Amino acid sequence: MLTSVVCRYEHFLTPWYQEWSRRMGFAGHIHRKAWEWCAIAQALGERDMLRSGRVGCGFAVGKEPLPSLFASTGVKITATDAFPSEGGGSRWTNQYASCLEEIYVPTILCEELFRQNVEFQYADMRDPGTFPDRQYDFLWSSCAFEHLGALETGRHFVLNSADRLLKSGGVAVHTTEFNVSSDDDTVEDGPAVLYRRQDLDRMSASLRRIACGMIPVDYDPGFLPEDLNYDYPPYNTHGRQHVKLLSGDYVVTSVMIIVQKG
Numbered sequence: 481m482l483t484s485v486v487c488r489y490e491h492f493l494t495p496w497y498q499e500w501s502r503r504m505g506f507a508g509h510i511h512r513k514a515w516e517w518c519a520i521a522q523a524l525g526e527r528d529m530l531r532s533g534r535v536g537c538g539f540a541v542g543k544e545p546l547p548s549l550f551a552s553t554g555v556k557i558t559a560t561d562a563f564p565s566e567g568g569g570s571r572w573t574n575q576y577a578s579c580l581e582e583i584y585v586p587t588i589l590c591e592e593l594f595r596q597n598v599e600f601q602y603a604d605m606r607d608p609g610t611f612p613d614r615q616y617d618f619l620w621s622s623c624a625f626e627h628l629g630a631l632e633t634g635r636h637f638v639l640n641s642a643d644r645l646l647k648s649g650g651v652a653v654h655t656t657e658f659n660v661s662s663d664d665d666t667v668e669d670g671p672a673v674l675y676r677r678q679d680l681d682r683m684s685a686s687l688r689r690i691a692c693g694m695i696p697v698d699y700d701p702g703f704l705p706e707d708l709n710y711d712y713p714p715y716n717t718h719g720r721q722h723v724k725l726l727s728g729d730y731v732v733t734s735v736m737i738i739v740q741k742g
Contacts (some may be wrong), residue, residue: 481526484680484695486658487515487734488702489723496522503552504545505587510706511722512734516622516655517546519736523653524618530555534617537645539605539637540624541583542575548585551597558612559583560603606633608640616645619652623734626657630669635683638739643690646741658735660701660724667728674732683737691742701733 482496491497492510500518501507524530532554539560541547547559561577577583580600584591604610605621606628619641625634634656642652659666659674667674677699684694701707701724710724710731724733 482519482523482736482738484697484737485519485735486660486697486699486701487512487519487723487736488700489704489706489721490702491515491519492723500549503588504549505585512725513623515723516734516736517544517549520546520620520622520653520655521549523736523738524550524620524651527618527651529618529651535614536618536620537612537616539603539619539621539641540627541622542577543583544575544622545585545588546620546622547583547598548588548594551594552589555597557598558614558616559598559600560612561600563602563604563610605637605641608644611641611644614645615647615650617647617650619645619650619654621654623655623657625654626673626675627671629671629673631666631673631675631679634673634675635679635686638683638737639686639690639692642687642692642739642741646692646739648741650741652739652741653736654739655734655736657727657732659730660733661731666730672727674727674730675735680735680737687739693740693742695738695740697735697737 497518500521530553535556537558541559547557550557584594625637628634657674659676663676666676687694706721706723709720710726711720711722712726724731
């Protein structure tokens with residue numbers, strides 16, 4: 481089973497990545513964002529979350545394919561994005577969703593099944609009072625909580641959402657930005673913060689106080705050429721795979737954390 485893990489190139493060669501990328505319509509595409517979607521799906525599937533009778537909630541879903549993918553397995557989904565007054569929870573990728581129709585992916589499932597299994601509502605990830613008023617078997621977000629303004633704000637989202645929304649035995653799977661090149665200096669506040677190993681270890685300890693635990697993180701960043709030869713601005717123009725990248729002064733990639741509720 482996948483643990484919490486840092487994105488590395490070898491994952492793109494696995495059967496699970498090939499299968500999920502095919503089902504979402506970008507078979508074999510090598511990009512860390514595609515990795516996030518496939519890794520989230522694999523982590524949930526391995527934990528028996530993607531089947532009829534389960535209920536899940538996604539945050540800042542934008543136009544990502546995961547609500548449609550999960551609905552195609554029979555799961556009932558609450559898909560959320562930020563209130564319009566905030567300018568959109570996915571404004572940093574220009575993928576903000578403001579209604580149910582905008583998150584439907586017709587190549588994954590028929591519209592009738594989608595409407596049976598998916599509902600949409602607004603939610604502010606910084607304000608637990610706006611979260612859906614129910615409990616879920618699983619939660620997810622894809623590179624979202626690093627855009628909440630500060631490292632601490634993202635940590636509070638992970639804790640608050642698990643505490644308020646997860647059923648006993650439930651699972652939360654989130655991806656975020658990970659600082660590969662420093663466990664000391666980083667971007668701690670602003671529109672896109674960078675989490676370090678020390679920040680994730682602190683988050684793991686905090687989760688224990690609410691009867692949750694983070695599956696241990698595999699921090700190995702990989703040593704294949706595609707892991708070492710990072711992309712740099714302007715991205716996707718230098719013949720390098722977008723697995724690691726230069727962001728400001730730091731080399732970064734994606735990391736997935738898996739939270740289990742007691």
